[in-house]
Amino acid sequence: MPTLPNNPHLPFGDQRNAPWYGKDILSVSQFTREDLEYIFAVAHEMRIMVERVGTFDLLKGKILANLFYEPSTRTSSSFTSAMERLGGSVIPINEVRYSSVTKGESLPDTVRTLDCYADVIVLRHPEVGSAALAAKYARKPVINAGDGIGEHPTQALLDAFTIKEELGHIDGLTVTMLGDLKYGRTVHSLARLLSLYKVKIHYVSPEILRMPPEIIEELQRKGIEQTEHTRLEEVLPETDVLYVTRVQKERFEDPAVYESVKDAYVITPEVMKAAKQRMIVMHPLPRVYEISMDFDDDPRAAYFRQMEYGLYVRMALLAMVLGKA
Amino acid sequence: MPTLPNNPHLPFGDQRNAPWYGKDILSVSQFTREDLEYIFAVAHEMRIMVERVGTFDLLKGKILANLFYEPSTRTSSSFTSAMERLGGSVIPINEVRYSSVTKGESLPDTVRTLDCYADVIVLRHPEVGSAALAAKYARKPVINAGDGIGEHPTQALLDAFTIKEELGHIDGLTVTMLGDLKYGRTVHSLARLLSLYKVKIHYVSPEILRMPPEIIEELQRKGIEQTEHTRLEEVLPETDVLYVTRVQKERFEDPAVYESVKDAYVITPEVMKAAKQRMIVMHPLPRVYEISMDFDDDPRAAYFRQMEYGLYVRMALLAMVLGKA
Amino acid sequence: MPTLPNNPHLPFGDQRNAPWYGKDILSVSQFTREDLEYIFAVAHEMRIMVERVGTFDLLKGKILANLFYEPSTRTSSSFTSAMERLGGSVIPINEVRYSSVTKGESLPDTVRTLDCYADVIVLRHPEVGSAALAAKYARKPVINAGDGIGEHPTQALLDAFTIKEELGHIDGLTVTMLGDLKYGRTVHSLARLLSLYKVKIHYVSPEILRMPPEIIEELQRKGIEQTEHTRLEEVLPETDVLYVTRVQKERFEDPAVYESVKDAYVITPEVMKAAKQRMIVMHPLPRVYEISMDFDDDPRAAYFRQMEYGLYVRMALLAMVLGKA
Numbered sequence: 007m008p009t010l011p012n013n014p015h016l017p018f019g020d021q022r023n024a025p026w027y028g029k030d031i032l033s034v035s036q037f038t039r040e041d042l043e044y045i046f047a048v049a050h051e052m053r054i055m056v057e058r059v060g061t062f063d064l065l066k067g068k069i070l071a072n073l074f075y076e077p078s079t080r081t082s083s084s085f086t087s088a089m090e091r092l093g094g095s096v097i098p099i100n101e102v103r104y105s106s107v108t109k110g111e112s113l114p115d116t117v118r119t120l121d122c123y124a125d126v127i128v129l130r131h132p133e134v135g136s137a138a139l140a141a142k143y144a145r146k147p148v149i150n151a152g153d154g155i156g157e158h159p160t161q162a163l164l165d166a167f168t169i170k171e172e173l174g175h176i177d178g179l180t181v182t183m184l185g186d187l188k189y190g191r192t193v194h195s196l197a198r199l200l201s202l203y204k205v206k207i208h209y210v211s212p213e214i215l216r217m218p219p220e221i222i223e224e225l226q227r228k229g230i231e232q233t234e235h236t237r238l239e240e241v242l243p244e245t246d247v248l249y250v251t252r253v254q255k256e257r258f259e260d261p262a263v264y265e266s267v268k269d270a271y272v273i274t275p276e277v278m279k280a281a282k283q284r285m286i287v288m289h290p291l292p293r294v295y296e297i298s299m300d301f302d303d304d305p306r307a308a309y310f311r312q313m314e315y316g317l318y319v320r321m322a323l324l325a326m327v328l329g330k331a
Numbered sequence: 332m333p334t335l336p337n338n339p340h341l342p343f344g345d346q347r348n349a350p351w352y353g354k355d356i357l358s359v360s361q362f363t364r365e366d367l368e369y370i371f372a373v374a375h376e377m378r379i380m381v382e383r384v385g386t387f388d389l390l391k392g393k394i395l396a397n398l399f400y401e402p403s404t405r406t407s408s409s410f411t412s413a414m415e416r417l418g419g420s421v422i423p424i425n426e427v428r429y430s431s432v433t434k435g436e437s438l439p440d441t442v443r444t445l446d447c448y449a450d451v452i453v454l455r456h457p458e459v460g461s462a463a464l465a466a467k468y469a470r471k472p473v474i475n476a477g478d479g480i481g482e483h484p485t486q487a488l489l490d491a492f493t494i495k496e497e498l499g500h501i502d503g504l505t506v507t508m509l510g511d512l513k514y515g516r517t518v519h520s521l522a523r524l525l526s527l528y529k530v531k532i533h534y535v536s537p538e539i540l541r542m543p544p545e546i547i548e549e550l551q552r553k554g555i556e557q558t559e560h561t562r563l564e565e566v567l568p569e570t571d572v573l574y575v576t577r578v579q580k581e582r583f584e585d586p587a588v589y590e591s592v593k594d595a596y597v598i599t600p601e602v603m604k605a606a607k608q609r610m611i612v613m614h615p616l617p618r619v620y621e622i623s624m625d626f627d628d629d630p631r632a633a634y635f636r637q638m639e640y641g642l643y644v645r646m647a648l649l650a651m652v653l654g655k656a
Numbered sequence: 657m658p659t660l661p662n663n664p665h666l667p668f669g670d671q672r673n674a675p676w677y678g679k680d681i682l683s684v685s686q687f688t689r690e691d692l693e694y695i696f697a698v699a700h701e702m703r704i705m706v707e708r709v710g711t712f713d714l715l716k717g718k719i720l721a722n723l724f725y726e727p728s729t730r731t732s733s734s735f736t737s738a739m740e741r742l743g744g745s746v747i748p749i750n751e752v753r754y755s756s757v758t759k760g761e762s763l764p765d766t767v768r769t770l771d772c773y774a775d776v777i778v779l780r781h782p783e784v785g786s787a788a789l790a791a792k793y794a795r796k797p798v799i800n801a802g803d804g805i806g807e808h809p810t811q812a813l814l815d816a817f818t819i820k821e822e823l824g825h826i827d828g829l830t831v832t833m834l835g836d837l838k839y840g841r842t843v844h845s846l847a848r849l850l851s852l853y854k855v856k857i858h859y860v861s862p863e864i865l866r867m868p869p870e871i872i873e874e875l876q877r878k879g880i881e882q883t884e885h886t887r888l889e890e891v892l893p894e895t896d897v898l899y900v901t902r903v904q905k906e907r908f909e910d911p912a913v914y915e916s917v918k919d920a921y922v923i924t925p926e927v928m929k930a931a932k933q934r935m936i937v938m939h940p941l942p943r944v945y946e947i948s949m950d951f952d953d954d955p956r957a958a959y960f961r962q963m964e965y966g967l968y969v970r971m972a973l974l975a976m977v978l979g980k981a
Contacts, residue, residue: 060393069741090394092419412747
């Protein structure tokens with residue numbers, strides 16, 4: 007963190023030769039292991055600063071356009087808080103469906119308009135590739151906050167950062183992904199990100215919701231040890247990180263099949279007796295029934311702390327692309 | 332008000348031993364008369380500061396999550412302004428119905444998520460008891476901004492503060508509540524709050540919209556002198572505070588009954604000739620036809636100033652629960 | 657721009673005798689040529705400051721109520737950014753249709769409520785005359801951000817400022833307005849504003865979408881040279897400013913007529929070969945097909961820069977009516 011400035015108008019000199027200055031954050035595939043280590047180091051500094059002073063003026067005078075074509079209270083609030091904890095301002099744009107977009111304006115034009123008003127653009131959009139399209143036309147850095155079934159890189163980064171902060175390291179860990187591994191954007195991105203480390207991954211899911219083979223092959227080529235299971239008991243005892251996702255009824259053609267499997271993917275204090283004492287349970291939230299509220303007070307329940315780590319990661323990314331870290 | 336700090340990151344030391352630090356504001360029934368006097372004293376200081384400097388940095392670096400499950404422009408704007416006039420920031424969350432809530436997230440999880448992002452949570456929710464539920468799970472203070480037909484304590488506080496600021500004191504006053512006293516959340520809460528003072532209360536309403544007997548009994552036990560009327564003329568001349576609410580057509584089974592009574596509950600310059608010169612007319616707003624616009628310029632029309640007092644009360648509460656007052 | 661203050665609470669002394677202090681911005685017809693020159697001078701200073709420092713604290717501690725009864729991402733974001741680049745805060749009010757307005761509150765009461773919370777009110781409303789009505793009741797300055805088919809004065813000001821900044825002057829220019837000149841609020845207001853200068857105006861439109869005769873007569877009385885055309889080729893070569901608007905299908909009773917004329921009002925690199933090298937193409941945005949994206953990289957394409965000039969004009973107006981310029 008730089009020290010405080012003399013000139014209140016320019017609290018910290020723009021570091022235009024900073025490595026991430028002006029960069030877009032579009033996909034987990036853009037990061038090297040060194041990138042992750044840098045991001046996590048900055049995010050850790052953010053954590054220390056927030057715990058010590060709450061808010062500080064690193065991005066004072068900077069403006070974030072928070073452009074959400076579909077609602078997401080959690081992600082939107084997280085970026086808003088990240089910007090405000092850094093002393094910056096936010097232009098909230100949640101009503102896109104009713105406004106110039108419905109009059110037929112293209113995403114490139116919308117982004118070029120916001121270019122004038124903001125210093126960085128966070129984009130949530132239902133279409134795959136929209137963030138890359140926006141980044142092509144924007145002069146200002148674009149951060150992808152989810153483009154449909156495509157990418158949600160800041161979620162994957164916060165997931166990995168949570169593991170790092172909670173367990174001290176990622177190398178050497180056994181990660182178990184549980185639930186709907188077929189449609190879950192977050193588990194796909196996290197698996198790809200973890201492949202930069204030396205981890206073992208277990209996939210536990212109903213037969214029809216298995217991790218897509220192309221992702222398993224991609225990780226295999228990188229030498230990641232992976233196994234597939236339908237029953238959590240087989241891998242829970244050796245698991246360091248249990249990443250839970252919801253098995254949704256609507257994914258099943260036959261409701262009877264759903265009924266027969268659903269209880270196998272619900273985390274309760276009883277189930278967790280078989281797990282280590284030092285391990286963590288994660289979840290991208292919102293959580294419905296797949297983790298019992300009875301487990302919330304267990305120290306291994308990391309899913310609410312995970313939200314907080316998300317704040318630090320987003321603070322780090324904002325500071326980096328604005329040349330302040 | 333504390334003096335200005337040396338360290339711009341920590342403008343005012345957190346007063347963690349301040350009496351209201353971290354407290355929730357959930358119900359009028361939580362306040363003693365001493366509490367009210369403290370709140371009003373802080374709110375009066377806020378008034379002086381706003382009149383003198385407009386905005387000041389008492390809560391610089393603090394973040395308010397303004398969580399509205401149902402829209403209320405007035406209350407939402409009032410809290411936003413209160414936070415901004417104190418130099419703090421706001422995360423506006425108005426679109427809850429479209430976002431993670433519709434994906435089935437529970438209020439406790441939403442609140443625990445916001446816990447990470449904000450320093451204080453203001454909650455408006457259609458269900459009775461929701462604010463207490465939120466407060467149970469939130470680490471940060473929760474301020475109830477209306478939970479259905481339950482409570483709206485900051486409205487009652489601003490009503491009482493209005494009386495205090497406009498007339499100098501509350502003890503000894505004659506307060507007349509007019510209109511729909513059966514369904515009006517604001518008159519119920521105000522009556523309870525006023526019972527901490529030595530007041531006389533007149534209830535004037537159509538027969539079918541009388542003040543609920545349990546409230547009358549509750550105040551009776553506290554020794555409050557109360558009378559019920561159907562005609563305003565009977566009590567207007569001795570009234571110090573006339574609190575007007577709307578008599579809505581839809582409350583009446585028989586439209587003819589509504590037509591026969593409605594004009595008796597409309598305030599006009601003509602009607603007000605019978606009132607004292609030094610008294611005030613209040614209204615929780617929005618006002619429709621129940622107070623004639625012709626009366627707006629009368630110095631006794633306090634309903635717009637009432638909104639302003641609301642700002643000061645909310646500034647006071649925010650500062651108090653954040654340990655800055 | 658004033659220099660920095662000693663007292664952080666009052667960064668710049670209120671200049672209550674400043675010529676625009678407390679004024680409303682309601683209509684282009686309120687401006688003299690001297691007014692425009694003053695606004696443009698302040699807007700130019702804003703441009704220099706934004707390019708140099710991005711954001712500065714001229715309006716620190718001031719609050720803008722951004723009151724939008726109908727959505728307009730572009731205008732709303734522009735005012736939000738303008739306020740934030742000046743260090744001020746914003747109360748965003750976009751959900752008006754769901755809130756107290758739907759409970760029947762009148763615009764005057766809404767405005768008087770916001771009076772307490774904000775220092776300046778920006779109003780977008782679907783009804784003609786609403787801004788004037790709001791200004792009548794508000795103690796704080798009101799800026800009209802579009803009242804139905806009425807006025808949108810800040811759009812006209814930014815259009816004229818764009819011409820001034822891009823071409824250095826307005827006197828002596830030939831301005832061609834193209835497309836739907838009958839229903840286009842922006843071209844009506846711009847024509848009126850340009851009549852304060854010595855310009856020549858060409859109107860190019862389909863027969864059924866000609867500039868209303870009352871506007872042509874109004875400008876004639878002021879000595880403005882005007883000509884009407886249906887074909888752009890007739891005037892493009894001598895045009896200094898080409899102001900493009902969309903010809904919408906729904907304006908035509910007979911679709912065949914629309915099909916026969918529409919291509920004549922589309923700007924492409926090919927069409928623009930006949931234009932000067934030193935001229936500009938403007939558009940109020942959103943743009944759909946009426947300007948080809950192939951033309952966007954041409955230096956004469958000024959429509960995205962136009963958005964940026966809008967930011968400076970709105971910063972200037974906010975500073976002026978708040979007594980800071």
